Amino acid sequence: MNETMKTILERRSIRKFTSQPVPDEVLRDLAEAAMHAPSGKNLKTWKFTVVSNREAIQKLAEAIRVASGREHYDMYAPVALLIPSNDRESVYGPEDDACALQNVFLAAKSYGVGSVWINQLRHVCDEPGVRAVMRGLHIPDNHVVYGLAALGYPDPAAPVTPYRAAGEVEFIR
Ligand SMILES: Cc1cc2nc3c(=O)[nH]c(=O)nc-3n(C[C@H](O)[C@H](O)[C@H](O)COP(=O)(O)O)c2cc1C
Helix, strand or coil: CCHHHHHHHHCCECCCECCCCCCHHHHHHHHHHHHCCCCHHHCCCEEEEEECCHHHHHHHHHHHHHHCCCCCCCCCCCCEEEEEEEECCCCCHHHHHHHHHHHHHHHHHHCCCEEEEECHHHHHCCCHHHHHHHHHCCCCCCEECCCEEEEECECCCCCCCCCCCCCCCCCCC
């Protein structure tokens, strides 16, 4: 089995991170991986915002917590976020951003960095308190977020949900 295939098969969502920072060079490569994702009609109406500032991550999590009426929310306390945003009018925005995120997850895995898709921001990204924080991160007002990558080195003590085989594959020859 080749390395790419191994990376794909061994990636799992990681929900507990150590406090070790992810080096800037790695974050830059993850953004590069996102930029190289396929894009419907090659429109690439996306922007990728990489956040490694602890206070900024906490501020975003807190805004999401308040907007979604939760008691506790910390996005699993990652050390970095990669946030694809996309023009709300873009016809392929959700698909493009999902492709970009999967590139990020796989590239992260190849560097030993754990990742998980965070969905909550999509539901509240137009709430004023959340939008204000997004504005502070220079995410354009005409952009929405469908999902983001929480990133960090996996806590070796934390259990990882094993792969669940489901769905059907059928070969017609
Ligand atoms: C569209 C989408 C939304 C997701 N949202 C979340 C989320 O908000 N929080 C979370 O912990 N995992 C989230 N996940 C991760 C899935 O729970 C995970 O991929 C699934 O359980 C399979 O596990 P694996 O990634 O380890 O293979 C999301 C995945 C996708 C594709």
